[in-house]
Amino acid sequence: MRKPFIAGNWKMFKTTKEAVAFADEFKKLYEQSDVLAGICAPYTQLAALVEAFKGTGIKVGAQNMHFEENGAYTGEVSADMLNEIGVEYCVIGHSERRQYFNETDETVNKKLHTAFKHNILPIVCVGEVLEERDAGKEFDVVKTQMVGALKDLTADQVASLVVAYEPVWAIGTGRTATPEQANEMCGYIRKVIEDIYGDEVSEKVIIQYGGSVKPNNATELMNMEEIDGALVGGASLVPQDFIQIVNF
Numbered sequence: 001m002r003k004p005f006i007a008g009n010w011k012m013f014k015t016t017k018e019a020v021a022f023a024d025e026f027k028k029l030y031e032q033s034d035v036l037a038g039i040c041a042p043y044t045q046l047a048a049l050v051e052a053f054k055g056t057g058i059k060v061g062a063q064n065m066h067f068e069e070n071g072a073y074t075g076e077v078s079a080d081m082l083n084e085i086g087v088e089y090c091v092i093g094h095s096e097r098r099q100y101f102n103e104t105d106e107t108v109n110k111k112l113h114t115a116f117k118h119n120i121l122p123i124v125c126v127g128e129v130l131e132e133r134d135a136g137k138e139f140d141v142v143k144t145q146m147v148g149a150l151k152d153l154t155a156d157q158v159a160s161l162v163v164a165y166e167p168v169w170a171i172g173t174g175r176t177a178t179p180e181q182a183n184e185m186c187g188y189i190r191k192v193i194e195d196i197y198g199d200e201v202s203e204k205v206i207i208q209y210g211g212s213v214k215p216n217n218a219t220e221l222m223n224m225e226e227i228d229g230a231l232v233g234g235a236s237l238v239p240q241d242f243i244q245i246v247n248f
């Protein structure tokens with residue numbers, strides 16, 4: 001049985017002071033349960049969040065990393081730097097990085113290999129844009145993203161992966177995918193993994209849904225068979241909102 005994982009993606013919000021204030025409030029509300037909770041925050045907040053969440057079971061993740069070990073890549077951060085400060089997860093391939101920062105299936109795959117090499121667990125994001133769904137291409141698009149992301153990964157690595165299905169048209173729009181749409185695509189993603197690695201591996205993969213998850217829609221979404229959690233943007237910024245989703 002897969003343990004649900006609900007992660008917040010703060011994107012470019014909060015100062016470190018505000019992040020620690022969130023952590024102090026959230027950990028009062030969070031009771032370690034059979035649902036794993038985590039926050040993926042900007043680089044500047046990560047060390048403080050690792051310290052603030054110590055002993056609570058609440059996980060800390062980054063929102064990106066470079067695929068090289070180190071080098072002349074101004075402004076970038078390596079997996080080793082994240083691992084050194086106790087970061088356990090990293091969002092990789094978010095649609096906003098694909099849209100604004102030229103992230104490709106190839107760079108996503110390189111980052112997954114580097115993340116695993118440095119004991120960082122990836123949360124790899126896939127999802128179609130509205131035009132692709134309107135054209136009936138959503139499954140082709142997501143399969144291409146998945147196959148590209150998984151290239152040359154071992155079965156053990158894939159088994160420990162988190163995949164976040166985030167239809168781009170649902171991100172930040174308030175237009176959430178229906179539970180049926182989200183469940184169908186999460187099931188399809190699991191089938192793509194099964195076809196390559198077998199069902200022993202695919203059944204272990206945590207597949208989240210992301211895209212306007214809110215306290216008032218989380219329960220129905222999280223209770224769908226193929227959905228193992230959520231990657232939450234806006235609704236993860238406020239402790240009282242995020243805890244309602246974690247406690248779905």
Ligand SMILES: O=C(CO)COP(=O)(O)O
Pocket residue numbers: 009094166170171172173174210211212213231232233234235
């Ligand atoms: O991009 C997202 C999480 O990674 C989703 O953001 P929203 O929950 O604000 O739609």
